[in-house]
Amino acid sequence: MTDGAAPAFTTSELMVAAGSRELQDGQLVFAGLGIPQLAAHLAQYTHAPHIRILNEVGLVDPHLIELGVGNADPKHWYRSAVFSSFVDIVGMTLQRGLVDVGFLGALEVDEYGNNNASQVLRDDGGLRRFGGGGGANDIASNARYTIIITRHERRKLVEADRLVHNTSPGFLSGGDARHRAGLRGGGPKRVLTDKAVFGFDEQTHRMQLVSIHPGVSHDELRDATGFELDIPANLPTTPPPSDEEVRLIREELDPKGMYVSAF
Amino acid sequence: MPGHHPGSIPITSKLKTLAEAAALVKDGDTIAQGGFACTRNTIAFTHELIRQGRRDLTLSSAVLGMDADLLVGAGRVKRLIYGGGSLDRFGAIQCVNRAYEQRSLVPEYYSSLGICTRYMAGALGLPFMPIKSLLGSDLLTQLEEETAKDNVKEMDDPFTGEHLVLLRALVPDVAVVQVHMADAEGNARILGPRWDNDEAVKAARQVIVLAEEIVSTDVIREQPELTFIAGYRVSAVVEAPYGAHPTSMYKCYDHDEEHLRLWVSKARTPQGAMEYVDDWIMGSRDYYHYLERVGGFERLQEIKADSRLGY
Helix, strand or coil, rough: CCCCCCCCCCCHHHHHHHHHHHCCCCCEEEEECCHHHHHHHHHHHHHCCCCEECCCCCECCCCCCCCCCCCCHHHHHHHEEECCCCEEEEHHHHHHHCEEEEECCEEEEEECCEECEEEEEECCCCCCEEECCCCHHHHHHHCEEEEEECCCCCCECCCHHHHHCCCCCCCCCCCHHHHHHCCCCCEEEECCCEEEEEEECCCCCCEEEEEEECCCHHHHHHCCCCCCCCCCCHHHHHCCCHHHHHHHHHHHCCCCCHHHCCC | CCCCCCCCCCCCCCCCCHHHCCCCCCCCEEEEEEEEECEECHHHHHHHHHHHCCCCCCEEEEECCCHHHHHCCCEEEEEEEEEEEECCCCCHHHHHHHHHHHHHCCEEEHHHHHHHHHHHHHHHCEEEEECCCCCCCHHHHHHHHHHHCCEEEEEECCCCCEEEEEEECCCCCEEEEEEEEECCCCEECCCCCCHHHHHHHHHCCEEEEEEEEECCCHHHHHHHHCCEHHHHHHHHHCCCCCCCCCCCCCCECCCCHHHHHHHHHCCCCCCHHHHHHHHHHHHHCHHHHHHCCCCHHHHHHCECCCCCCCC
């Protein structure tokens, strides 16, 4: 945690390992490309070999040998157990209540875990539209719990009333609001950033720190967070990835560094 | 013996040219597009729609791709019914996103399952279907208050009291799908995952099948378990090899990275998108001419898929 020493791992490798450790053997995991898919594969290679990965296009458990450009790339479909459809995966598995963990990316996340996957405001106040969430709202609504992955910046981790578009509901206004809205899934369990890991208070469902990544200072964390942050003095440090985890990521999972270079 | 036909089984041929099939679409129609992001897009068909001047279209798809972006860029779309869209790492669907920002069309924006649920109600001949997504989100507020007042309602389950969103059936005028193999009647095989194709095809009033390969019905009937679309649902069958170019076709060819990047760079501005349309679509005599212009046999051979890997 001191300056000077060359890190034995990168921040994205730490995030992949932290994501992997949230997963348990035998779970059905909804994971799109990038850090989520790498985290799920890392878990399969280590403590949770029987995880089955789902992808909304209609894939069950792909075991790719080359990373491609995205979900639409047949490289990402290689050695799947099943080819099916959105209705099979997003409807008859996810909405049916069978998915344990769903990963979500985010343009913005508010302090109650509500997640914007649609559009942000430009500096001049105009709208900057992205392609849309696809299955993100379905995952946020219906998975037993979700893990949100986002870059840790002040404009991305925002106060509840500053979220530009609630595409994928977390705990809405907090408390039991999510349950009252009729949402079946359990909502976000973790928010994983390039600086820290968050969980949620059991009563208020407001985001709270679980751990801070090695080398990140409390001031840096506070500066990069757009909502009021309570940093406990004894906040644990996120465990670094093991040598074996780093080796697996570099040599087996993403040898070209296509996705671990995202952060 | 009953049902025995000596020789070949007689079938109704629905084989049409690309131009004849595109003429089945009228101005103002709703088209369910069969692609997903940058794979299995109906590019050949989209070129022909643009060439024929079709306009005021509504497009529906769980995840839009380049074909939607071309039609929006060419100014032919008045409404989108969709869950998302992208060209994966090559970039965004910039014409669609710009049209959303400027509200130059009506964006009816759901989740992927939302689109499939609307198709499924249509496919089952039901007026609507409940969904447990969308609750509490800004997607729902936007749909109820702005873009889809007549298509989205909320109610409590009359049996249990559970709160539900109801989505009205979507019955597209036409579903278009690029497939791997079809016979002349339209019995068709799709290899790889099928995203929203099953429900879209079964909901639509007419189905247009664009096939990489047309085969005798005897070939289809050797392995009917592989038939994904039943011929009786199909209005037109078109032979369209490389009809998804520059998007990929599983087990046939990869995306053409060079040409996708060209579209992404042109689509950065409305003028650039129109230049692309004028040059590559209007400026090509037909789709075969377009394929020659993007590099012809040599280029198509380069992007051909490895038959075992599928890409």
